[in-house]
Amino acid sequence: MVLPGDQLTVKIRHVRRLDIDDHVTVAQANTVYVFTGQSSQESGMGMDLYNLSAATRAVWDGADTHLLAVYGFSMVEIVKDNPKTKTIHFGGIKGQAIRTTVMDMTYDTMDKDGNVKTLPLFADTDVRTPKYTFSHPNGLLFAAQFAQIALVVTEKAAFEDMRMKGFVQKDCALAGHSLGEYSALASIADVLAISALVDVVFYRGITVQRAVEHDAQNRSNYAMCAVRSGENVTERTTPVCP
Known part of the structure; x- marks a missing residue:
C-alpha cells in the first residue's frame, strides 16, 4: 500500500550507449506491474480508455457478452451509471436459464457441531421466482460481487491496452493485493479467460457479501479495509465505527 508522503524508489539499469549523433544513452527501468484490490472502485472507472482503445473494448465487451448471457446484467452499464x-x-428461455444458474450457486458452511453443510447462495430463489433484484444504498459498485468484477475487468482491459502498445516488458515482476491477484494472474500469466475470470470473482464477491448479515437495505455493521501495521498490510473485515 502506498500512502501520501511515502518515498518511492525507481531503479534504472544502464543497458548500452548508442554512438549515434549526440551519443544517446539507453537505460532500462525495472518494472513491476501492481494490481489493486477491492475498495478502489469508482463510477465510470475504465470508461475513458474504453472509448479510446480497441484492446480495452474487446475485454469489456467479452466480459459483458458472458455476463449478460449467464447472469442477465451488463457490467459496462453498472460501471457507467452505478445504479442502486x-x-x-x-421470463422466457433465457431468463429460465439464468434462474437455473442462480439456483445452482452454493457455498459450504459449518454448523455448531462441526458438520459441513452446502447451502444455496440465493436461498430466496426457486423455480417459481419471477425475478431477482440486487441492491446497495450507495450504488451496486459498492456491492462486493459487482465491485470485484469491475476492478478485475478494468485492470485486465488496461493491461491489454498496454500490451497492444508495446509497453509490457518480458520477464517482468508482478504483484496483486487480494482481489488484485486474480487480475495479475489473468493479465500477465493469462491463466483465466475473461469469462472464467468474471465467473470466479462474481462468485467470490457474493460469498463475501453473504459472510455477514445485511438489513433490508443491504447494509451491514462491517466493511472491508486495509490495515497498515509496520511493513505488513492485511485485509480484514472490520466493524464500522458509528
Whole structure:
C-alpha cells in the first residue's frame, strides 16, 4: 500500500550507449506491474480508455457478452451509471436459464457441531421466482460481487491496452493485493479467460457479501479495509465505527 508522503524508489539499469549523433544513452527501468484490490472502485472507472482503445473494448465487451448471457446484467452499464438496484427477470428461455444458474450457486458452511453443510447462495430463489433484484444504498459498485468484477475487468482491459502498445516488458515482476491477484494472474500469466475470470470473482464477491448479515437495505455493521501495521498490510473485515 502506498500512502501520501511515502518515498518511492525507481531503479534504472544502464543497458548500452548508442554512438549515434549526440551519443544517446539507453537505460532500462525495472518494472513491476501492481494490481489493486477491492475498495478502489469508482463510477465510470475504465470508461475513458474504453472509448479510446480497441484492446480495452474487446475485454469489456467479452466480459459483458458472458455476463449478460449467464447472469442477465451488463457490467459496462453498472460501471457507467452505478445504479442502486438492478432487477434480473427470469421470463422466457433465457431468463429460465439464468434462474437455473442462480439456483445452482452454493457455498459450504459449518454448523455448531462441526458438520459441513452446502447451502444455496440465493436461498430466496426457486423455480417459481419471477425475478431477482440486487441492491446497495450507495450504488451496486459498492456491492462486493459487482465491485470485484469491475476492478478485475478494468485492470485486465488496461493491461491489454498496454500490451497492444508495446509497453509490457518480458520477464517482468508482478504483484496483486487480494482481489488484485486474480487480475495479475489473468493479465500477465493469462491463466483465466475473461469469462472464467468474471465467473470466479462474481462468485467470490457474493460469498463475501453473504459472510455477514445485511438489513433490508443491504447494509451491514462491517466493511472491508486495509490495515497498515509496520511493513505488513492485511485485509480484514472490520466493524464500522458509528
